Amino acid sequence: MNKKKIFNDPVYGFITVPTDLIFDIIDHPYFQRLRRIKQLGLTEMVYPGALHTRFHHALGAMHLMNTALNTLKSKNNEISDKEFEASLIAILLHDIGHGPFSHALETAIFKNVHHEHLSLHIMHLLNEAFGDRLSMAIDIFTGKYHRKFFHQLVSSQLDVDRLDYLNRDSFYTGVYEGKIGADRIIKMLDVANDKLVVEEKGVYSIENFLVSRRLMYWQVYLHKTVVSAENMVLRVVQRARELVQQGVDVPCSPCLKFFLTNDLTMQDFQQDSSILKQFVSLDDHDIWCGIKMWADHPDRILSYLANSILSRKLFKVVIANKPIDPELQLGISELVQAHFKITADDVKYLMIAGKIGNNAYDVEGQTIDMLTKSGYVVDVAEASDLPNIRALSNKVEKYYVCYPKEVAH
Numbered sequence: 001m002n003k004k005k006i007f008n009d010p011v012y013g014f015i016t017v018p019t020d021l022i023f024d025i026i027d028h029p030y031f032q033r034l035r036r037i038k039q040l041g042l043t044e045m046v047y048p049g050a051l052h053t054r055f056h057h058a059l060g061a062m063h064l065m066n067t068a069l070n071t072l073k074s075k076n077n078e079i080s081d082k083e084f085e086a087s088l089i090a091i092l093l094h095d096i097g098h099g100p101f102s103h104a105l106e107t108a109i110f111k112n113v114h115h116e117h118l119s120l121h122i123m124h125l126l127n128e129a130f131g132d133r134l135s136m137a138i139d140i141f142t143g144k145y146h147r148k149f150f151h152q153l154v155s156s157q158l159d160v161d162r163l164d165y166l167n168r169d170s171f172y173t174g175v176y177e178g179k180i181g182a183d184r185i186i187k188m189l190d191v192a193n194d195k196l197v198v199e200e201k202g203v204y205s206i207e208n209f210l211v212s213r214r215l216m217y218w219q220v221y222l223h224k225t226v227v228s229a230e231n232m233v234l235r236v237v238q239r240a241r242e243l244v245q246q247g248v249d250v251p252c253s254p255c256l257k258f259f260l261t262n263d264l265t266m267q268d269f270q271q272d273s274s275i276l277k278q279f280v281s282l283d284d285h286d287i288w289c290g291i292k293m294w295a296d297h298p299d300r301i302l303s304y305l306a307n308s309i310l311s312r313k314l315f316k317v318v319i320a321n322k323p324i325d326p327e328l329q330l331g332i333s334e335l336v337q338a339h340f341k342i343t344a345d346d347v348k349y350l351m352i353a354g355k356i357g358n359n360a361y362d363v364e365g366q367t368i369d370m371l372t373k374s375g376y377v378v379d380v381a382e383a384s385d386l387p388n389i390r391a392l393s394n395k396v397e398k399y400y401v402c403y404p405k406e407v408a409h
Contacts, residue, residue: 015063036283041101042229047173064160065091086136104230108237152196178216197371217358224317236305252290315402335407351403359395
């Protein structure tokens with residue numbers, strides 16, 4: 001069988017699958033599941049074009065990794081065929097542990113099970129299935145591989161994951177301010193002292209990348225209507241879980257029922273292989289199917305939330321730069337209780353308070369290093385003559401409360 005397949009990608013054009021092993025991984029049911037998980041959860045409620053999937057994004061990130069590695073090789077950095085393939089596999093599988101609606105439901109379906117831990121668990125299982133041919137990819141993914149710059153390409157402040165999702169998400173949402181010059185950034189990459197660096201002439205491209213990232217967070221990922229929609233879906237699943245665990249009949253698919261019934265930890269996944277079988281059959285469709293069934297449920301909170309989500313009657317959101325006044329929260333809580341005739345305990349499903357934060361460049365974390373013309377390596381904030389980067393490293397936090405519009409009148 002010819003495994004040199006080509007995908008036609010709307011963002012980059014043709015993406016080639018470079019090796020047979022990578023083709024077989026893409027063909028595996030664990031990876032194919034990503035076709036059924038949207039990259040941006042409920043962002044389509046605001047940007048109707050945001051319908052692309054984790055499958056899309058993984059292929060795009062692999063394509064950018066391929067370009068980055070070829071750039072590094074062209075600058076006399078030794079990269080073996082094995083390292084090349086392992087890096088492509090590491091980035092291809094970096095999101096394989098994402099559950100339905102990506103980040104929005106992570107806390108509703110599991111207890112303290114992070115998608116990165118699940119990704120690693122699935123990578124180990126695929127490694128067994130493919131005769132230990134993913135071992136180096138796992139070392140690169142976890143940062144254990146002795147040449148550290150490979151891990152930086154997979155996970156750092158300037159990794160190909162970010163380069164792809166900013167490009168792809170701005171393309172599908174139509175928020176063109178988020179578009180970054182990924183090609184130019186990649187062409188400027190090099191390695192110095194086993195660290196990934198950007199040539200000095202790429203400093204304005206990096207600045208543009210950081211500005212775009214902040215913009216995309218406020219305009220897309222943390223858009224107030226998206227925050228409202230994701231909180232509502234989180235609450236409807238939490239309500240379904242609470243009812244199931246009280247013995248109330250809540251119709252849904254068998255794999256969703258399994259996760260609503262059990263409080264699972266990462267240790268459970270490692271000890272019982274049947275749990276993963278349930279997880280890899282779980283996707284966005286299970287949640288939507290559940291929400292459609294719950295719209296007629298006798299539980300008023302569950303049916304109200306389900307109907308509101310289906311008809312896009314989203315909660316009103318109030319966003320402030322400082323914590324929401326407790327008096328205001330108490331007033332909203334009382335209005336919600338009176339309007340919906342529910343107890344104080346159940347208000348948490350219909351009035352949701354929290355905070356959102358965004359810093360485009362985390363100077364405390366791994367820095368983005370620039371290679372000056374004289375051969376020195378400096379942090380991008382030092383290399384730039386523009387004040388933007390220092391400003392972008394300040395974390396901005398906003399506080400919000402959302403609640404049904406009916407009580408706002």
